[in-house]
Amino acid sequence: MEQQKVYWLNGTDMTLEELERIVQGVWQVGVSPEVWAKVEASRQHIERCIAEKQVVYGVTTGFGKLADVPIQQEDVARLQVNLIRSHAMGVGDSFPVDVVRALLVLRTNALVKGFSGIRRETLQLLVDCINRRVHPVIPSQGSLGASGDLAPLAHMALVLMGEGQAEYQGVVMDGAAALQKAGLQPVQLTAKEGLALINGTQAMTAVGALATLEARRLGLAADAALALTMEALGGITDAFLPELHSTRPYPEQAEVAQRILGLLSGSRLTTHQGEVRVQDAYSLRCAPQVHGASWQAVHYVEDKLAIEMNAVTDNPIVLPDGRILSGGHFHGQPMALAFDFLKLAVAEWANISERRTERLVNPQLSNLPAFLAGEAGLESGFMIIQYVAAALVSENKVLAHPASVDSIPSSANQEDHVSMGTIAARQVRQMVHNSARVVAIELIAATRALLMNRCQEQMAPATLRILEFVTEHVPFRLADSSYSAEIEKLAEVLLSTPIPMAHSSFQEGI
Structure with a gap:
């Protein structure tokens, strides 16, 4: 049996593709000796500050508004345990396993x-949970996105302590049993570790990274659907010519046009x-501009994820010089x-x-049979499939309201501006899945x-291959028959498998 590849975590250069392979279980993870040396040096600084009775947030003080409350040396470990138990307050549906695995990997990579001052044995348990597929049950709601994802990550930490719940080999059980x-074996948290x-x-x-990976495939599927629809409607290809797009040189726009040609x-x-008509409707003729702009946004998010996935995102920070x-x-x-x-x-795709x-499906807009029905009138054909697409598009418009413009102060106004980033991430993944259904409907039609x-x-x-x-x-x-199951099936395939293109060059832009 071929030995499974090990991805060596270093916190500096993990890519979306590498994260996906780990999440899927294709790769295991490991920590190299030079990385362990940095982790252990960081821990030594924490031990020193405790021995010297320094005042350090979350180590020898309380949390949030309670940051000015001193903690006695004999209580620093108990403080961390209480932190995890008190912060594991998430509610709602649990995150799916792929999100939990991505979360475990990304926290470990940070x-x-x-x-962060964490001990080797605690970090090793995180690594072991990833490789042995012990997946904490993590409620999806309850994070403000600052001070980080406190509630979700606290549910993760509970399992490391032998508490909470976890899924193992398809069965949900007590964390200790898993x-x-x-x-x-569970760990006993000590100073700074709960906070870390x-x-x-x-x-x-984690949620946003997986949504972005799916969005890449969605974008290619949308381009493929456009190409099929162009043929079904006798679309005009002149609107996709490179000499036209060179006059408005957005790279993603030109790539979409090239892909469609x-x-x-x-x-x-x-x-x-001029052969049949002079111009097509915007949904055909302006597709490179619209699809291309969506690809621009995907690339922006990819750039930000490349930073965030390899960043330190906790507080306080233990610097190499001991500060x-x-x-x-x-x-x-x-x-x-x-x-x-x-x-x-x-949403725009x-x-x-x-x-x-x-x-x-509209006979007033094409020469195709009304609603693509075999016997229009006796049969409704694809009348309702367009209703479904319209409903999903409308739902997306509600979800597209920016979560980041909202902020509700917390911790007695000490934490008086929060990001709501976890809500944005959850919303975008739902929108990706909605949009995959809409594109699946276009492909089917x-x-x-x-x-x-x-x-x-x-x-x-x-x-023809598509x-x-x-x-x-x-x-x-x-x-006439129901296509509900087929729409769901095709949408799932579009998000997990790149739609077949004739040549690898058509994968540009992902």
């Missing part, structure tokens, strides 16, 4: 940087300017703004996709239109 079944575990942005970053290469279904400084690295505003931006991008679906007219021999090789991909998951049938 701690290995050696600025550790025992995995051959692990929960003061960070890893819940919002590549997908449509060899098609005998598309048209040129322990209080600051605000736990504040999620950089990610809150990024995820709110991504929400707009995702769905908005314009739904408009193209409308053109496919365009495929139906092309098959009804027996257009396969006139299609471009690349779009059509075959769709029909593998959604078999063609003309009679």
Whole structure:
């Protein structure tokens, strides 16, 4: 049996692709000796400050508004245990396993940087939980996104203490039982460790990172759906020519236009300017501008995630020279703004996709059969599939309201500005999933239109491959029937598997 690859955490250069492989269980994680040396040096500074009875936030003081309350030396360990128990107040549905795994990986990656003062044995238990698939049950609601994701991360830390609940081998059980079944022992937290575990942005970053990975695939699926719809409607390809897009040189816009021209290469279904009509509707003609702008937002978020995934996000920070400084690295505003931006991008992919679906089913907007029905009147065909897309688009518009513009003071006004970044992250992932359903609907409708007219021999090789991909998951049938299960299935596939393109160059922009 081939040995599983180990990804060596160092807190400096983890990518989205690497995170995804670890989350999926393709790779395990490890910590190299030079990284352990930094972790242990950081811990020594904490031990020194306790021995010297220094006043350090969260180590020899209380938390939040209670930062001015001194803690006796004999109580510093008890302080950390109380912190975890009192902060594990999350509510609502639990995060799915992929989010929990991403959260564990990202928190560990931040701690290995050696600025948090955690002990080796505590950090090792985090690593072991990732590799042995002990997944804390973490409620998804209750974080303000500053001081970090306190409630979600406290539920994670409970399991390390042998408390709370965890999922192991598909069964939810007590944290202590999950550790025992995995051959692990809980830890007794000591000074600074509870704070080191929960003061960070890893819940919002985990959700947002997974949403961004899915958004990349969604964007490619939206481009593929556009290409199929172009053929189904006899769209004009002149609007995608590079000499046109060079005059407004947004790289992502040009990439989308190039991708669509590549997908449509060899098609005998598309048209040129003036052959049938002079211009197409905006949902076809302006798609490079709209899709391209959404890709711009994705790239912005990717840049911010590259920083956040490899950053120190707790407080206080233990510097290599021994100073322990209080600051605000736990504040999620950089990610809150990024995820709110991504929400707009995702919403627009769905908005314009739904408009193209409308053109496919509305007989006043095309020469296709009304609602793509076999016997219009007796059958309703795809009348309601457009309703579903419209409902999802409308739901996205509600979710797209920026979470980051809200702030409610907490901890007796000591923490008087918070990011709501975890809400933004949860919203954007829901919007990605909604939008995948909308794009799946366009793909299904365009495929139906092309098959009804027996257009396969006139299609471009690349779009024919996309059509075959769709029909593998959604078999063609003309009679009225429910497509709910197929829409869900295709949407899930679009988010987990890059839609097949004719050439690897069409993957540009992801």
